[in-house]
Every structure is written in structure tokens, then in C-alpha cells.
Amino acid sequence: SAGETTGIFTPKFEDYEKVYKEIAELLEEKDEYDDGSYGPVLVRLAWHCSGTYDAETGTGGSNGATMRFAPEGDHGANAGLVAARDFLEPVKAKFPWISYSDLWILAGIVSIQEMQGPSIPYRPGRVDKDLSACTPDGRLPDASQGNKHLRAIFGRMGFNDQEIVALSGAHALGRCHTDRSGFEGPWTFSPTVVTNEYYKLLLNEKWSWRKWNGPKQYEDKTSKSLMMLPTDVALVSDKAFKTYVEKYAKDEGLFFKDFAAVINKLFELGVPFAEGSENSKMVFKPTNA
Ligand code: CCH
Known part of the structure; x- marks a missing residue:
């Protein structure tokens, strides 16, 4: 490209699209991990770097990729996310121009789309x-x-009840690991x-306390192989939350629409994007569409 001849490389849509495709191919290739995909843990990485945001001080959020460093990488809530960060190292090596913070968020978007979720618009610009x-420990939720x-x-991040319930639908994905959070399933x-x-x-489902030596979690009555965290069950024991759970249970299209919007908001918290860029977000085609 013209950029390479002058030594200044300004990535364009096509360049980010190459990174998208590289991550999608790696997801396809490395299908021996966990339930057959790195997708869920990559979504969790993108959420945990975004979810440190504090609206009042403007600190935290996905800008910075500070989970690379020991204090934050070692926070209890981030246990196991080294698997997601390591998965992305070869991508960073192949495309060194992309910041870790833009890469981690893009990987979350690739994962959601490749796991048949809605399209999530993308804006680069994280440094x-x-x-x-x-960020200090304790900013992420305690299950x-x-x-x-x-x-x-x-609320500290700037989300209302409806957005909290829409975000929580991400737990359709992945699992708990005893060697990470202590929860299981x-x-x-x-x-x-x-x-x-x-x-x-x-x-x-009927949810009751699982009888085991681990932390308090729920199991379903029918199969006893699924789980819910105390924070998950709070979404149906709280009346205001429950109205949204009912809406999303009835209407997957509505969930997809609201999930895309709230994930976009989450991934952009605290990022100082260029003025006017909100009107020119990138949308990538999923691989098998
Ligand atoms: Fe979550 N989550 N999450 N979560 N989460 C865990 C796993 C995933 C909480 C606790 C846990 C969101 C909200 C919450 C994912 C996405 C999101 C685990 C198991 C715990 C504990 C970790 C382990 O052992 O590996 C709590 C509390 C909240 C409060 O609301 C939100 C929001 C999102 C994304 C938008 C995903 C995906 C996983 C699966 C990770 C995997 O490795 O399979």
C-alpha cells in the first residue's frame, strides 16, 4: 500500500477485515479447546477489559489493554483469561500495527459473529x-x-436495568471452570x-442449590448438568429485571438487536474515538454467511 512506501501505515477497513478473517480461521482451526471453541473465552476477555470502566472518573475500559500486566491480569476475576490472550498472540505478531486493546475487542466481535450472533459494529482507535x-481490583461483578x-x-459503567439483562444473555456461551472461578458447568x-x-x-427450569463442596451455585432440576450463578438467578427474582428476561425469552430477534447495541456500548466505554467516527463504524461479514 501507499502507506508502506512512506513508512507510515494507516490501516483501512480491508486491513481490519484481514485481522477478522485471521481470528475466524484460528477459531475454526483450534477446535479442541473446551467445548470446541475459543469463542466464549475471547468474549469474556473483551468484556473483562471493558467492564472495568468507571463513568465518574473515566478510568478503566477497553482502551489500554492493561490486563497484559500482572496487577490486573492476576485479579481473581481474570483467572483463565491468559488462554484468550495467548490465543491472540500469533495474530498480534502477524499484524503488529493493531493495538492489543483494538485486537482484544475485535476478537470479541469476531467470536460473537462466528458463533452465529448478531453483527456488532466496530470502531478502532484504542491505544x-x-x-x-x-484498574484496582473489585470493579468486575462478584457472582x-x-x-x-x-x-x-x-450502574458505575452507565448501564440501566434493560441493558444489564441484555448483557447477561452472553451466558448462553461458555462455561464455568473450577480452576478459574471455582464454579462449574x-x-x-x-x-x-x-x-x-x-x-x-x-x-x-426449576433451579435449586447444587449440593457440592464448591461455591454456592444453582443446578437445573431436569438434567442436573446446567448451572446458574446467584447473579444469574437475581435476574428472575428481581421483578424489574424479570420483565426483560421474559421479553428476551419470547423474542430472540429483540434479544439480538438489544445485545448488539449493548455490546457495542460496552466495548466502547471510555475510548476517546476520533470525532465523527460514530457515523463510520465497520461491519464485518461473518465467514459462513
Ligand atoms: Fe460472565 N462469568 N459474568 N459475563 N462470562 C463467567 C463466564 C463467562 C459473571 C461471572 C462469570 C457477563 C456477566 C457476568 C461471559 C460473558 C459475560 C464465569 C466463569 C463467571 C464466574 C469463569 C470461569 O470459571 O471460567 C458475573 C457475576 C456477571 C455479572 O453480570 C457479561 C456482561 C458477559 C459478556 C457480555 C462468558 C462468555 C463466559 C464464558 C467464558 C468461558 O471461558 O467459557
């Missing part, structure tokens, strides 16, 4: 920061708590496909 920008905690944590029977199953199960 990696040094370890002095690491053993309830509705008050959820409103406090997500998946939320749904299709942990590598984006669906509204999480909401359906919350409403239609």
Missing part, C-alpha cells in the same frame, strides 16, 4: 497504555451476590452458539 493505568450488586457495578446445552436459551432456561 495500549502502561501498567500505571491498571455470589445479587440484584443490588449488579445495579451498583453496571455451562448455562446452556449450546455453549458455542449465541441464542436466547439463557433466558428461556432461567424462566422455564
Whole structure:
């Protein structure tokens, strides 16, 4: 490109599209991990770097990729996310012009789309920061708590009840690991496909405390192989939250629309994008569409 001849490389849509395709190919190739996909853990990485955002001070958020450094990478909530960061190292090596912070968010978007979820618009512009920008421990939600905690944590980021419930639908994906969070098991029977199953199960299954030595979690009455965290069950024990759970359980199209909007908001928290860029977001085609 012209950029390479002058030594200044300004990446364009086509360049980000190459990174998208590289991540999608790696997802396809490395299908021996967990339930057959790195997708869920990549979504969790993108969420955990974004979810440190504090609206009042403007600190935290996906700009900076400070989870690369020990204080933040070692926070209890981030246990196991080294698998996601390591997965992306070869991509960073192949496309060194992309910042870790833009790469981690793009990988979250690739994963959601490749796992048959909605299209998530993408805007680059994040800049990696040094370890002095690491956020203090305790900004991410604690699964053993309830509705008050959820409103406090997500309210700090700037989310309302509807957005909290829409974001939580991400738990259709992936699983808990005893060697990471201490909890165990998946939320749904299709942990590598984006669906509204999480909401359906919350409403239609009977959830009771699992009898085991691990942290307090729920199990379903029917199969005893699915799980819910105390924070998940808070979405049906709280009346205001429950109205949204009911809406998303009934209407997967509505969930997809609201999930795309709220994920876009989450991934952009605190990022100082160029003025006017909100009107020129990139949308990538999923590989198998
Ligand atoms: Fe989550 N999540 N999450 N979560 N999460 C865990 C796993 C995933 C909470 C706790 C946990 C969101 C919200 C919350 C994912 C996406 C999102 C685990 C298991 C715990 C514990 C970790 C382990 O052991 O590996 C709590 C509390 C909240 C409060 O609301 C939001 C929001 C999102 C994304 C938008 C995904 C995906 C996983 C699966 C990761 C994997 O490795 O399979």
C-alpha cells in the first residue's frame, strides 16, 4: 500500500477485515479447546477489559489493554483469561500495527459473529497504555451476590436495568471452570452458539442449590448438568429485571438487536474515538454467511 512506501501505515477497513478473517480461521482451526471453541473465552476477555470502566472518573475500559500486566491480569476475576490472550498472540505478531486493546475487542466481535450472533459494529482507535493505568481490583461483578450488586457495578459503567439483562444473555456461551472461578458447568446445552436459551432456561427450569463442596451455585432440576450463578438467578427474582428476561425469552430477534447495541456500548466505554467516527463504524461479514 501507499502507506508502506512512506513508512507510515494507516490501516483501512480491508486491513481490519484481514485481522477478522485471521481470528475466524484460528477459531475454526483450534477446535479442541473446551467445548470446541475459543469463542466464549475471547468474549469474556473483551468484556473483562471493558467492564472495568468507571463513568465518574473515566478510568478503566477497553482502551489500554492493561490486563497484559500482572496487577490486573492476576485479579481473581481474570483467572483463565491468559488462554484468550495467548490465543491472540500469533495474530498480534502477524499484524503488529493493531493495538492489543483494538485486537482484544475485535476478537470479541469476531467470536460473537462466528458463533452465529448478531453483527456488532466496530470502531478502532484504542491505544495500549502502561501498567500505571491498571484498574484496582473489585470493579468486575462478584457472582455470589445479587440484584443490588449488579445495579451498583453496571450502574458505575452507565448501564440501566434493560441493558444489564441484555448483557447477561452472553451466558448462553461458555462455561464455568473450577480452576478459574471455582464454579462449574455451562448455562446452556449450546455453549458455542449465541441464542436466547439463557433466558428461556432461567424462566422455564426449576433451579435449586447444587449440593457440592464448591461455591454456592444453582443446578437445573431436569438434567442436573446446567448451572446458574446467584447473579444469574437475581435476574428472575428481581421483578424489574424479570420483565426483560421474559421479553428476551419470547423474542430472540429483540434479544439480538438489544445485545448488539449493548455490546457495542460496552466495548466502547471510555475510548476517546476520533470525532465523527460514530457515523463510520465497520461491519464485518461473518465467514459462513
Ligand atoms: Fe460472565 N462469568 N459474568 N459475563 N462470562 C463467567 C463466564 C463467562 C459473571 C461471572 C462469570 C457477563 C456477566 C457476568 C461471559 C460473558 C459475560 C464465569 C466463569 C463467571 C464466574 C469463569 C470461569 O470459571 O471460567 C458475573 C457475576 C456477571 C455479572 O453480570 C457479561 C456482561 C458477559 C459478556 C457480555 C462468558 C462468555 C463466559 C464464558 C467464558 C468461558 O471461558 O467459557
